[in-house]
Amino acid sequence: MDFNLTQEQRMIYEYGDRISKQFDHNYWRGYAEKNERPVELYQQITDDGFLGIMVPEAYGGAGQGMTEMLLFMEGLANNGIPLLNLVVGPTMTMGLLAKHASEDMKRRFLPGGCTGEIKFCFAITEPNAGSNSIEITSIAKSDGKGGFKLNGQKVFITDANCADYAMVVTRTTARADVKKKTDGFTIFMVDMKKKGISKTLIPIAFPVPETQWQVFFDDVELTEADVLGEVGKGFNILFDTLNPERIILSGLCTGVGRFALKRAVDYANDRKVFNNTPIGAYQGVQHPLAMARSEIEMASLMALKAAWAFDQGLPAGEFANMAKYAAAEAGIHAVDSAIQCFGGNGFTKEYGIYDLYGLVRLLRTAPLNREMVLNHIAEHVMGLPRSY
Numbered sequence: 001m002d003f004n005l006t007q008e009q010r011m012i013y014e015y016g017d018r019i020s021k022q023f024d025h026n027y028w029r030g031y032a033e034k035n036e037r038p039v040e041l042y043q044q045i046t047d048d049g050f051l052g053i054m055v056p057e058a059y060g061g062a063g064q065g066m067t068e069m070l071l072f073m074e075g076l077a078n079n080g081i082p083l084l085n086l087v088v089g090p091t092m093t094m095g096l097l098a099k100h101a102s103e104d105m106k107r108r109f110l111p112g113g114c115t116g117e118i119k120f121c122f123a124i125t126e127p128n129a130g131s132n133s134i135e136i137t138s139i140a141k142s143d144g145k146g147g148f149k150l151n152g153q154k155v156f157i158t159d160a161n162c163a164d165y166a167m168v169v170t171r172t173t174a175r176a177d178v179k180k181k182t183d184g185f186t187i188f189m190v191d192m193k194k195k196g197i198s199k200t201l202i203p204i205a206f207p208v209p210e211t212q213w214q215v216f217f218d219d220v221e222l223t224e225a226d227v228l229g230e231v232g233k234g235f236n237i238l239f240d241t242l243n244p245e246r247i248i249l250s251g252l253c254t255g256v257g258r259f260a261l262k263r264a265v266d267y268a269n270d271r272k273v274f275n276n277t278p279i280g281a282y283q284g285v286q287h288p289l290a291m292a293r294s295e296i297e298m299a300s301l302m303a304l305k306a307a308w309a310f311d312q313g314l315p316a317g318e319f320a321n322m323a324k325y326a327a328a329e330a331g332i333h334a335v336d337s338a339i340q341c342f343g344g345n346g347f348t349k350e351y352g353i354y355d356l357y358g359l360v361r362l363l364r365t366a367p368l369n370r371e372m373v374l375n376h377i378a379e380h381v382m383g384l385p386r387s388y
């Protein structure tokens with residue numbers, strides 16, 4: 001076992017330290033408060049070749065894997081610049097395309113994805129099905145001649161407004177007409193400029209650059225060339241994007257947690273309220289911070305293990321779920337402990353600590369809520385009966 005990063009991995013991990021000298025947390029926060037894409041930061045990341053981390057070099061990418069993508073996200077988030085768009089675009093969509101798309105489809109999307117000319121969003125959640133994706137009702141009906149018409153709605157689709165293409169998980173055969181519940185799913189690359197697509201903004205309660213959208217598909221015409229993988233077999237490859245989603249978001253949470261703790265330590269070393277002693281000298285202040293830091297590092301290790309398993313082609317679901325569970329809880333604990341350490345200042349706009357809470361708290365609920373993650377671990381890892 002070797003816990004050392006390669007030179008290249010270290011460079012990717014430390015990129016966040018370097019870029020944050022130019023685009024720091026306050027820069028990110030400015031965009032988060034406006035709910036706008038931090039364009040200059042994305043341009044720099046693109047120019048530095050990081051959008052295509054998971055894309056083979058033959059298609060303009062860096063030819064790296066999930067581990068490097070995780071390290072990249074964690075390194076940015078360590079510096080208070082967590083980017084949700086890196087989840088839906090470069091990780092979920094480009095990662096799945098790189099792994100499962102036909103040669104034609106790879107040539108169509110990946111080089112443009114790496115240069116930032118083509119932007120992506122990922123759409124699976126539907127208002128009625130919620131976390132029970134098996135029950136989604138959006139459907140792309142075949143005309144029997146290689147064409148499809150997509151109808152239905154998706155909800156909470158991150159950055160649907162700036163995406164050129166949506167990777168849409170939908171049914172091509174209704175649930176009632178399949179023997180096995182996981183049959184009949186198809187993944188399409190949908191051009192967001194197509195006729196029949198409309199969207200409405202879902203305002204989110206905490207500051208975040210990325211916006212969330214409800215997206216409506218009304219007789220949207222698609223062809224077989226838009227299908228990723230095989231018609232009706234989308235579920236077979238779905239977890240090659242859902243596991244990476246859990247892994248990369250673990251990195252976002254551990255990074256944000258570290259950033260909040262670093263800020264808390266600086267504050268605790270400085271702030272004196274009794275006997276001219278810094279509040280950081282009290283165990284009552286130290287222990288929550290130390291516990292949170294330990295939880296962050298444990299979650300970070302599990303995320304790396306999940307990424308390693310994914311890159312090795314091994315089953316990654318168990319580790320990805322555990323990492324996401326641990327990272328969300330550790331991130332929440334870290335930010336909450338930091339808020340407490342800042343006292344009243346923890347609630348001010350000026351100090352910007354409370355701002356981080358919404359993001360880490362989101363990860364207890366999404367992309368898969370804590371309860372469903374624990375259901376998975378209980379049932380599939382530990383052999384307990386299915387509870388729902």
Ligand SMILES: Cc1cc2nc3c(=O)[nH]c(=O)nc-3n(C[C@H](O)[C@H](O)[C@H](O)COP(=O)(O)OP(=O)(O)OC[C@H]3O[C@@H](n4cnc5c(N)ncnc54)[C@H](O)[C@@H]3O)c2cc1C
Nearest residue numbers: 122123124125130131156157158365366367368369371388
């Ligand atoms: C900011 C944001 C960004 C998002 N981005 C995207 C995106 O880009 N693409 C996309 O497709 N989706 C996206 N989502 C959707 C997200 O994945 C879902 O909100 C999430 O999966 C939860 O689904 P739901 O909201 O329908 O909750 P529900 O399924 O309605 O569940 C509600 C609550 O019930 C409980 N619960 C449900 N089932 C069980 C059970 N079996 N056992 C115990 N408890 C249970 C859980 O506590 C859960 O939190 C995003 C959501 C948000 C808020």
